[in-house]
Amino acid sequence: MAKVIIWHDGGCPLCRREIALMRRLDHRGRIDFIDVTEAGSVCPIDRQTLLTRLHASEDGVLLSGAAAFAAMWRAIPLLRPIGLLARSSAMLAILEFMYLWFLKLRPRLQRLVGGGAGR
Structure with a gap:
C-alpha cells in the first residue's frame, strides 16, 4: 500500500485533535502528516486553499474534503472499511455533504474546543 500524505491546519484545535488521533x-x-502552518512545509497548491479543507494525496492523486478523509481512513x-465504503460515489456524496455542513460550524467549534479564532 502506498503512503498517503495529509495536509492539515495545525493552527486549528479541532484539526490538531483529529490528527493526533x-x-x-x-x-x-x-x-505522512504535514502541518501547512509550519514554516517550510511543502504544499502542492496554494497554502490558503489547503487551510480551508483537508487535503490528501493517495497514489499521486490530490484529494480534498471527504475524499481526503476517506483516503486517510483507507x-x-x-x-479501512469506512474508507472503502467511501469509494462508492453515493457514500462519498453523503460524506461530502456532512463535511460541508461541518465546515460551516467549524469556526464556532474551534472557539469552543481551543479558543481558536476560526478560519
Missing part, C-alpha cells in the same frame, strides 16, 4: 491509529506509518486498518 489519526497518528495514534496509524500503527503502520502509512500516513490507510488505517481499523478505519
Whole structure:
C-alpha cells in the first residue's frame, strides 16, 4: 500500500485533535502528516486553499474534503472499511455533504474546543 500524505491546519484545535488521533491509529506509518502552518512545509497548491479543507494525496492523486478523509481512513486498518465504503460515489456524496455542513460550524467549534479564532 502506498503512503498517503495529509495536509492539515495545525493552527486549528479541532484539526490538531483529529490528527493526533489519526497518528495514534496509524500503527503502520502509512500516513505522512504535514502541518501547512509550519514554516517550510511543502504544499502542492496554494497554502490558503489547503487551510480551508483537508487535503490528501493517495497514489499521486490530490484529494480534498471527504475524499481526503476517506483516503486517510483507507490507510488505517481499523478505519479501512469506512474508507472503502467511501469509494462508492453515493457514500462519498453523503460524506461530502456532512463535511460541508461541518465546515460551516467549524469556526464556532474551534472557539469552543481551543479558543481558536476560526478560519
